[in-house]
Amino acid sequence: MSRRQALRRVGLLVFVANLGLFAAKAVVWRATGSLAVGSEAANSLADAAYSAVVLVGLYLTTRPPDREHPHGHERIEPFIGLAVAAGIFLAGGAVAYNAVTTLLSGPVVVARGPVAGLVLAGGAVVKFGLYRVVLRAAEQRNSPALRATALDNRNDILAAGAALAGVLGAQAGIPLLDPLAALAVSAAVVYTGVEVVRDNLTYLVGGAPPEELRTAILRRALAHPDVEGAHDVVAHYVGPEIDVSLHIEVEGTTSLAEAHDIETAVVESIRALPEVDDVFVHVDPKELGEWKRDDETERLAR
Structure with missing residues (x-):
């Protein structure tokens, strides 16, 4: 299955599941x-x-490259993640407002019966399944939009647990637990929004990828038998993808054709990493003395 098909299919699954959960919870709430x-x-x-926004966004971001976007449309994805975060903050604020106004309005009345607890428990089970499916797709397809969705599903499990505890506690004779549980839900929702914003800002401002990936990039460059050193190694996010630039040192007697072959081999090796988009390699004759001490590169190489 292609990346385009996988992302769109998961986006549709999340939308349908969330719509069904809303319908069930709204009926029980009423x-x-x-x-x-x-x-x-x-x-x-x-x-x-927000899953409707994600679904539309995934359709846009998985379109093939064209003349205006020669590298494709994947760089739209971090903006989809921020749209998710905006929806999350609005939901958290609305929940907190309702809980506080209820606490200030007087005695809290909670209906008896098992239905509320059952719908919350069922929702938590559905969210756990969604979390696993979406997180796996996000990791396999390197999708920040799906990663944001997975984070929201993960925290929804905790929020549903808090809400369930509030319902059960309220029905056990402590009605104050119901609005307090709603406040706990709002806190979990807002925390999810913070996580989503933090993750997607890394993609938008050109942050560095994780150290494990930077190490893999450097080691692939140094693995070539004719590469004797590397410096000025820079890897940064451009949208959800990574651009890499680096200098490699080779013997000064290497012919232009041989240097071209070395550069091509290093580029292809690094580009084989699924997260990497473009790779730019500059070849230096080691005798020119252009090498300069790079503590970060040396640390990663070790």
């Missing part, structure tokens, strides 16, 4: 009046809204 269930319904509505 029947029971539980604020915790109502907050979870609001959270699921926000999830359905």
